[in-house]
Amino acid sequence: MKVCFIFTPEQMVNKCFYTASIWKNYSKNAILVPPLGMVYLAALLIDKGYDASFIDANIENLSKEQIIERLNEIKPDYLLFNTITDNLQDTLTWIKEIRTDYNKPVIIGGPHMEIYPKETLTHECVDYGVVGDGWETLPELLDSLEKGRDLTEVKGLVFRQNGSVILTETRPKTVSLEDVPFPARDLLPNEKYDTILSKARPITIMITALGCPFKCTYCCTDTNLRARSAEHIVAEVEECINKYGISEIEFYDETFTVNKKKMHRFLDLVEEKGLRFYWSVRTRVDCVDRELLGRMAKNGCIRINFGIESGDEKVLKAINRNMSIDTIRNAVKWSNEAGVLTFGFFMIGLPQDTKESIERTLSLMLELDLDFMQLNKFTMLPNSEIYENYQKENKTDFWREYTLGNASLDDFKRDYLNVTEEELDAYLERGYKQFYYRPKYIWKKLLAIKSFTEFKRLASGALSLLGSRG
Ligand code: B12
Numbered sequence: 001m002k003v004c005f006i007f008t009p010e011q012m013v014n015k016c017f018y019t020a021s022i023w024k025n026y027s028k029n030a031i032l033v034p035p036l037g038m039v040y041l042a043a044l045l046i047d048k049g050y051d052a053s054f055i056d057a058n059i060e061n062l063s064k065e066q067i068i069e070r071l072n073e074i075k076p077d078y079l080l081f082n083t084i085t086d087n088l089q090d091t092l093t094w095i096k097e098i099r100t101d102y103n104k105p106v107i108i109g110g111p112h113m114e115i116y117p118k119e120t121l122t123h124e125c126v127d128y129g130v131v132g133d134g135w136e137t138l139p140e141l142l143d144s145l146e147k148g149r150d151l152t153e154v155k156g157l158v159f160r161q162n163g164s165v166i167l168t169e170t171r172p173k174t175v176s177l178e179d180v181p182f183p184a185r186d187l188l189p190n191e192k193y194d195t196i197l198s199k200a201r202p203i204t205i206m207i208t209a210l211g212c213p214f215k216c217t218y219c220c221t222d223t224n225l226r227a228r229s230a231e232h233i234v235a236e237v238e239e240c241i242n243k244y245g246i247s248e249i250e251f252y253d254e255t256f257t258v259n260k261k262k263m264h265r266f267l268d269l270v271e272e273k274g275l276r277f278y279w280s281v282r283t284r285v286d287c288v289d290r291e292l293l294g295r296m297a298k299n300g301c302i303r304i305n306f307g308i309e310s311g312d313e314k315v316l317k318a319i320n321r322n323m324s325i326d327t328i329r330n331a332v333k334w335s336n337e338a339g340v341l342t343f344g345f346f347m348i349g350l351p352q353d354t355k356e357s358i359e360r361t362l363s364l365m366l367e368l369d370l371d372f373m374q375l376n377k378f379t380m381l382p383n384s385e386i387y388e389n390y391q392k393e394n395k396t397d398f399w400r401e402y403t404l405g406n407a408s409l410d411d412f413k414r415d416y417l418n419v420t421e422e423e424l425d426a427y428l429e430r431g432y433k434q435f436y437y438r439p440k441y442i443w444k445k446l447l448a449i450k451s452f453t454e455f456k457r458l459a460s461g462a463l464s465l466l467g468s469r470g
Pocket residue numbers: 011012013014017031033034035036037038040041080081082083084085086087107108109110111112115130132133134135138205207210211219220221252253254381382
């Protein structure tokens with residue numbers, strides 16, 4: 001049996017998060033990274049003897065015709081897609097288009113399937129949905145399809161039978177990333193991946209844990225942390241460097257430094273093995289200290305992405321991010337001292353936000369000596385505490401209606417807020433301009449440039465991040 005994973009193009013950024021002008025400029029080419037979940041599953045299937053191929057139509061900017069051409073060459077029996085809530089409608093459009101010329105059964109998986117499995121299967125273009133983890137469900141599904149077995153026996157599956165949608169028993173999440181093969185990067189055009197902030201190519205991304213132990217009320221990430229050991233992570237780093245010639249790795253876990261003891265073990269191993277690669281991480285300001293940051297910088301860490309979110313302590317507390325503004329200031333200061341670039345993520349338009357708290361967020365953003373920032377309009381995602389409370393109070397479920405095809409992203413409303421959408425847009429545009437056009441900031445960046453290539457990169461990166469010039 002042949003299967004082909006397809007990552008569909010042009011769906012990297014959700015319009016709800018930005019103003020139209022920022023979205024227009026920001027969307028393309030800012031972050032071109034592989035869809036790791038599917039690359040992992042491809043490795044697993046190959047390990048189990050399946051003939052699995054991969055088309056990353058996003059990085060290759062493939063048209064529908066080009067995708068069809070590839071499929072006609074590969075001739076897969078099943079087409080496999082990934083879906084994230086924001087991109088569902090885009091993904092469904094692609095699936096329908098592809099199936100008009102290459103009509104094979106479709107299996108879909110990804111975070112969205114866990115939230116609205118039955119609703120997604122109301123779309124006839126999807127045949128099977130893997131709900132939650134794919135590690136056990138996908139091979140079992142393929143096996144059952146091959147042998148004509150009863151699909152109701154496969155846990156974590158949604159499918160249609162005799163006109164009705166069947167959701168089978170929930171599959172417990174017991175598989176760890178240590179139980180499965182490393183992602184099948186050999187199926188990818190590794191040299192093409194890039195982000196506007198990468199320092200050396202080829203780049204890749206890596207995940208060292210599933211889930212996050214914190215419980216921020218706006219977040220939909222699984223709270224059960226399934227972490228890999230430092231040894232296991234370093235083994236994948238070595239494979240990336242030695243087998244794929246990777247020069248830079250973006251660790252995509254939400255809180256890479258959550259376990260400081262493990263971080264020091266990871267750094268010990270990087271030192272012992274003399275591994276030389278650039279890397280960047282995402283984490284919380286309360287999960288770093290001066291010593292750790294110093295060691296990270298010494299061992300190749302070039303950038304740290306902090307979820308700062310708000311500059312108002314009351315708002316931070318309300319969203320269950322119990323960290324003081326001083327903790328934020330210290331984390332950025334220590335990173336700067338260590339020589340690690342800092343990237344801050346901020347949100348405006350949280351339910352607890354007022355004009356005053358938004359002003360505090362924008363002032364903090366300018367006060368901190370950050371190298372880069374991203375400012376989003378807060379968008380409630382399903383499966384988060386904030387969204388569940390909103391749903392209960394308002395008796396509406398926007399994302400369900402969106403999944404059913406009864407609403408589009410343009411219908412998304414922030415009607416819980418005492419700040420209008422136009423005002424939010426104005427704050428957002430102002431925030432980007434104030435941050436990136438500061439003379440002190442521009443001067444600092446220009447002074448740090450060491451080559452023309454770096455200048456070109458910075459210029460295109462700045463244009464991409466700024467977006468809203470007009
Ligand atoms: C890496 C990453 C990215 C990468 C790659 C995205 C991708 N499609 O793989 C990039 C930077 C492109 C990205 C972008 C975005 N992301 Co993102 N991203 C992540 C992150 C940090 C890790 C994903 C990952 O690799 N996990 C590890 C693998 C093993 O898990 P997995 O992907 O869930 O896959 C498992 C199952 O879902 C399932 N599965 C997945 N795909 C498939 C496909 C098939 C056929 C089958 C059978 C099964 C299956 O099996 C896998 C193994 O169990 C997650 C957070 C997280 N920790 O999961 C957010 C996350 C997935 N992203 C999210 C969002 C919102 C976005 C953006 C919309 C953000 C934005 N502002 O634009 C865009 C959308 C882009 C897109 N087209 O997908 C949300 C999705 C929420 C939701 N309800 O769907 C998450 C959960 C973060 C969060 N908590 O909010 N993202």
